[in-house]
Amino acid sequence: MISKIKVALLALILTLSVLIWFDNRAEDSPTVDRRSEEEMANARNADHISQAKERTQKLGAPEGEGTSEGSERLSPEEVESIPGEQIPGKFFHNQLDARQQDIYHVLRDGLFSSDRQIHIDSDDANEVYEIYKRVLFDHPEIFWVTNNGEADVIRWSDGSASTVFEPEYIHTGEAKEAMQAEIDEVVEAFLADVDPELAEYELVRLVYEYIISTTEYNLESTDNQNIYSVFVNRESICAGFSKAAQLLLTRLGIFATYVVGEAYVPGVSTQPIPHAWNLVSVYGEYYFLDVTWGSPIFQENSGLADQANVLYDYLLVNEEKLFRTHSLRDGIELPPVTSLRHNFFVMNNMFHNTHDPELVLELMNDSIWYGDIWIAFKFDTPELFQSMRDIILEELAPEAASNLAYWYELDNVQYFIREKENLNKLTVYWVYE
Numbered sequence: 001m002i003s004k005i006k007v008a009l010l011a012l013i014l015t016l017s018v019l020i021w022f023d024n025r026a027e028d029s030p031t032v033d034r035r036s037e038e039e040m041a042n043a044r045n046a047d048h049i050s051q052a053k054e055r056t057q058k059l060g061a062p063e064g065e066g067t068s069e070g071s072e073r074l075s076p077e078e079v080e081s082i083p084g085e086q087i088p089g090k091f092f093h094n095q096l097d098a099r100q101q102d103i104y105h106v107l108r109d110g111l112f113s114s115d116r117q118i119h120i121d122s123d124d125a126n127e128v129y130e131i132y133k134r135v136l137f138d139h140p141e142i143f144w145v146t147n148n149g150e151a152d153v154i155r156w157s158d159g160s161a162s163t164v165f166e167p168e169y170i171h172t173g174e175a176k177e178a179m180q181a182e183i184d185e186v187v188e189a190f191l192a193d194v195d196p197e198l199a200e201y202e203l204v205r206l207v208y209e210y211i212i213s214t215t216e217y218n219l220e221s222t223d224n225q226n227i228y229s230v231f232v233n234r235e236s237i238c239a240g241f242s243k244a245a246q247l248l249l250t251r252l253g254i255f256a257t258y259v260v261g262e263a264y265v266p267g268v269s270t271q272p273i274p275h276a277w278n279l280v281s282v283y284g285e286y287y288f289l290d291v292t293w294g295s296p297i298f299q300e301n302s303g304l305a306d307q308a309n310v311l312y313d314y315l316l317v318n319e320e321k322l323f324r325t326h327s328l329r330d331g332i333e334l335p336p337v338t339s340l341r342h343n344f345f346v347m348n349n350m351f352h353n354t355h356d357p358e359l360v361l362e363l364m365n366d367s368i369w370y371g372d373i374w375i376a377f378k379f380d381t382p383e384l385f386q387s388m389r390d391i392i393l394e395e396l397a398p399e400a401a402s403n404l405a406y407w408y409e410l411d412n413v414q415y416f417i418r419e420k421e422n423l424n425k426l427t428v429y430w431v432y433e
Contacts, residue, residue: 089250091257091279092134095333100131107165108135111142114172123161125151130331132165137258140243140250143179143226144171170223179228186231191251200254200282201342205315207248208291211241212310217295238292242276245291255281256289261328263293266422275326280316285339288322290314312344313378313423324422345378353380357391364400368407368430376427385424392426393417400428408432 085101086094093104103120107128110118120128128151136142148168155161171179190210198206214234218224221235229236230244242258249256257279262272277290293314314322319337328334345351349363360377367375377392379385397417405413414431 089255089257090138091255092137096131096134100127103128103131104135107132108139110165111135111139111145111167114144114169114176116166116169118165118167120163120165122163123153123155125153125163125165128163128165132167137260140227140247140258143183143223143228144176145169146225179232182232183228187248187251190248194252201316201347203252203254204249204280204282204289205344207245207252208289208294208315209310210248211244211291212295215241215244215295217241217292238276241291241295242278245278245289249278249280259288259328259334260332261326263326266325272327277314277322277326279334279337282316282342285341286335286337287316287318287339287342288314288326288337289316290322290326312376313420313425315344316340316342318343345376350376351378351380352384352388355384355387357388357396360388360392361396361400364396364428365403367428368400368404371432372430374427374429376425379424382421382424385421385426389419389426392428397428401430404430404432 085098093101096104103122106120107118122128129149132149133147136145136147146168150166150168152164152166153161154164194203194206211230215230216235217237218235219237221229221233221237221240223229223233223240224235224237225239227240227244227247229240236244246256246258258276259279260274260276263275264270264272275292277288277292280287280289291314294311296309296311318340321340322337340346340351343351352360363377364375377388379388397415401413401415404410404415410433416429416431418427418429419425420427
């Protein structure tokens with residue numbers, strides 16, 4: 001009798017099932033028990049009722065009106081016309097319409113609950129996966145899953161469909177909770193030491209310097225796609241660097257989001273590789289922040305190292321500067337990023353957009369007088385860089401070095417100059433002994 005009932009139930013369901021794999025699934029991925037068709041149908045109907053109620057209220061109906069059992073559901077066209085809810089700081093969430101945000105919320109809540117299967121009221125597995133990535137872009141604190149997932153689309157006899165999404169979990173249970181405690185301890189210790197009087201620019205620079213000075217760039221590092229690699233293992237790659245920066249800046253009240261695309265290292269490779277960085281807002285203006293490329297270890301591996309603990313070339317830059325080497329992934333839409341007002345070199349009087357040898361010499365002399373180890377000159381255009389380069393090398397640097405010998409009573413004086421033509425930059429390093 002039971003077998004006959006099962007056959008009858010299965011006959012009512014179209015058994016077309018589309019199995020979509022996203023990226024490579026790990027060999028030790030957890031085994032998942034799928035819901036029965038009856039449970040999925042009940043869950044789907046409950047979701048329809050709940051979502052219809054929420055959307056009716058969004059359209060302005062008083063609470064309790066138009067939400068009783070048997071009330072008319074919104075058509076797909078009506079749902080698409082509802083503006084999405086705006087959540088402060090959740091950049092990719094806020095780009096979605098109301099229907100897509102419903103999917104986002106279900107995925108987000110499922111990840112925080114570590115659900116093995118997340119049931120979505122959608123027949124578009126590709127869309128579900130794209131929204132899943134947006135959830136991860138907005139939530140750097142989610143370290144226990146990868147970017148991979150599996151979607152199973154079920155089509156029903158009434159013409160509707162649903163998607164079962166299975167995230168790829170890499171940390172679960174007590175192990176995950178222990179890792180979370182380790183992350184929290186480090187993050188809270190950092191935040192406790194931050195001066196509450198620091199301005200926005202200073203907070204961004206502090207986070208930039210903190211991550212670079214405490215984290216080694218290592219392609220072989222474990223958990224390098226999440227924040228655990230930065231805050232606990234202290235070695236990571238671009239994904240870990242950028243998510244850690246996003247989390248700390250967000251906790252400090254600075255808007256920051258995760259950006260993905262490609263980048264190539266000038267002089268080393270012309271082939272772009274996958275890369276991640278950040279979009280931040282300082283005093284209401286957007287800037288790019290690439291903590292990875294600020295790491296001297298990354299630059300050393302790339303053959304572009306300076307003699308400095310932190311490289312500031314990617315601290316608050318605009319799109320014109322960054323997109324010389326970086327490009328956005330298809331489908332990523334960002335606001336215009338045009339300002340250099342709070343760029344590191346602008347803030348420290350090292351950015352030059354005019355041909356002014358006298359100013360350059362004055363700045364060199366000042367740096368020597370105050371005992372600075374180095375001074376950089378960042379020029380706005382390649383043409384300006386070339387016009388100032390020879391003057392600095394042949395005239396200005398030797399004259400400043402003679403002042404160094406005189407002021408510090410040195411018999412012999414040394415200095416080094418590092419050129420980065422791709423960045424329109426010259427850095428002078430002074431030796432005081």
